[in-house]
Amino acid sequence: MKSAPLALAALVVALTAGCSADSASSGALGPVTAADDEGWPFAVEEVDRFDEPWAMAFLPDGDLLLTERTGTLHLRDADTGERVEVAGTPEVVDAGQGGLGDVLPGPTYAEDGLVYLSWAEAGDGGVGAAVGRARLETGGAPALTDLEVIWRQTPKTDGDGHFSHRLAFSPDGEHLFVSSGDRQLKDPAQDTTNTLGSIVRLTLDGEPAPGNPMADEGGVTAEIWSWGHRNPLGLEFAPDGTLWSSEMGPEGGDELNLVEAGANYGWPEASDGSDYGGGEIPDHAEGDGYAAPVRSWTPSISPGSLLIYSGEMFPDWQGDAFLGALSGEALVRVDLEEQRAADTEVYDLGERVRAVEQGPDGAIWLLEDEGAGRLLRLTPAS
8 A cells, every 4th residue: 555645744852751742742743762861671753643543453564554533544654654544434423432443454354355443333222332344445545345343232322431342363363352341331241141341252253252151141142251341441462372451440440351261350349449439349359259450550540452562672571561551641561471460660651542552573652542642663772
């Protein structure tokens, strides 16, 4: 894909722990260097800006797909940095936390051009998350063709929060995992007759995957892989094949979870945080019947994304978790050793980090939330 030229300004700016929203929206683009006194092991380059970005994913040729909540899908050229909008995106409900969400090239993208997307849609009962797939045509003006919905969050409800709708493919390319938030309703997360507050495991066509923990019960229950989740906004496979999620807690109690088949993660019966307004929730405790987080955060950092690093550019970080913190305005690294959390490092960026992704060469890419909206590339400090 070679798009029409896009004029980008070039200016060297500095990124510090206290960078302001005004400096982030000044219109300047170009190299950004972490201040020496921060002691960060990486340099940061600002490569683009967006209005309301939500997710990104690299295609096999290195081009970048990037979503905005308003419903726009961008295709960014790996060589030139030029980008164009992709036609044929679904109609979305752009309200609150709703809109166009995640995007991933399918496991068979190299053969068929299929990409998978998630979004908030309206329907009977209110609003809910949907997942679809379409063929990405790049021969002329980029467009999605033959878009079909393959999965819907059940049931649709009032409100515009906690859709989650992150996507991940199993390492063998046979299954699609989707995180489904509790829609701010709490109790449905403990009810396995719906898919709210769960992570589902599907075939690539969106059907319940054979071998799921409750496959014999049929209906939407057969889709469920794990439940008792609140708002899992990160979903990622590690190099060792384990599945991880990052999850927003209430007031405190944000979680990094090792996701296992048939496990109940406790929400709203157990949480290391407190309910809004001061209501107490029992902490996770050994023997309570719920899967406890590998790591939790109080006060909240609001993890909006998750990467388990596998690249060569930062060899010491292979297998570590990286969380983009929204309210925490930081990149958080968790050293994972034998599926346990060891040391944690917080890199204070001074802006809400919406998405974290690994580039084809092993660089770490960050996408800031609306208001700043910068696309940043992290490489080893010289």
